[in-house]
Amino acid sequence: MGRYDQKRIIPKIDLQKFLKKIIEHPNPKADLEQYTTPVSIVANILFMIENSNIDIHGKTVLDLGCGTGRFAIGSYYLGAQQVVGIDLDKTAIKTAQETSKRLNLENNIDWIIGDISAIRGHFDTVIQNPPFGIQKRHADRKFLKKALEVGKNVYSIHSHPSFDKKLIKILRKNSEILIRRPPSSFLKKYIEEYNGKICGVYSMLMTIPRMFNFHKKRKYSFIIDLYWIKKLD
């Protein structure tokens, strides 16, 4: 029996343990907003994509702006049929390749060093945590456009449009929950322009450690919104 014939429910804790094996970026760059999505968030998102929507097992998955490849490698672990990860940063891709080698996944994931504009073809599922545009305005728009050009189901992380103290408090109390929220009117308009339909927006609390020179605090917590989008035919 092949790897895709029978779906096996993988406990989230196993997924998290596996994701922890992924090697970290040795020198992330601020101008590319190269912060890595924390393991707990990657696991929550992949778990939701697979267990609510079955959009990973047996599917073709593209990780746009993959960095060290957490979403790509996690998708392979959950049974994706074919996985591609692309990032323009050579060090990030070399690190992802090093992880693939250590975990014997070398023949299972295609890693590409390049700009996302180089991607052609069709994928069942696109997962992306694009730069939010803090360093380069609207950097995430190019990602949404490409994802909707090549993907049927798109899962895209964006910054939450406002500082919502009450929501942060709720999310702090339970890091496992995803709270359903309305989409930002701007992103909704942009997504619809590219023939996408928003099926849900889920807020989560992301905490990252001090990484760059301009970081003054030991850690930063902020709300992120996961957009689940379907490309209309």
Ligand SMILES: C[S@@+](CC[C@H](N)C(=O)[O-])C[C@H]1O[C@@H](n2cnc3c(N)ncnc32)[C@H](O)[C@@H]1O
């Ligand atoms: C916020 S990081 C996320 C990394 C990884 N997906 C994760 O979640 O851990 C955004 C990534 O997008 C990459 N990136 C930015 N612009 C890009 C572009 N035009 N083409 C390909 N990759 C790009 C950066 O190098 C960076 O690794």
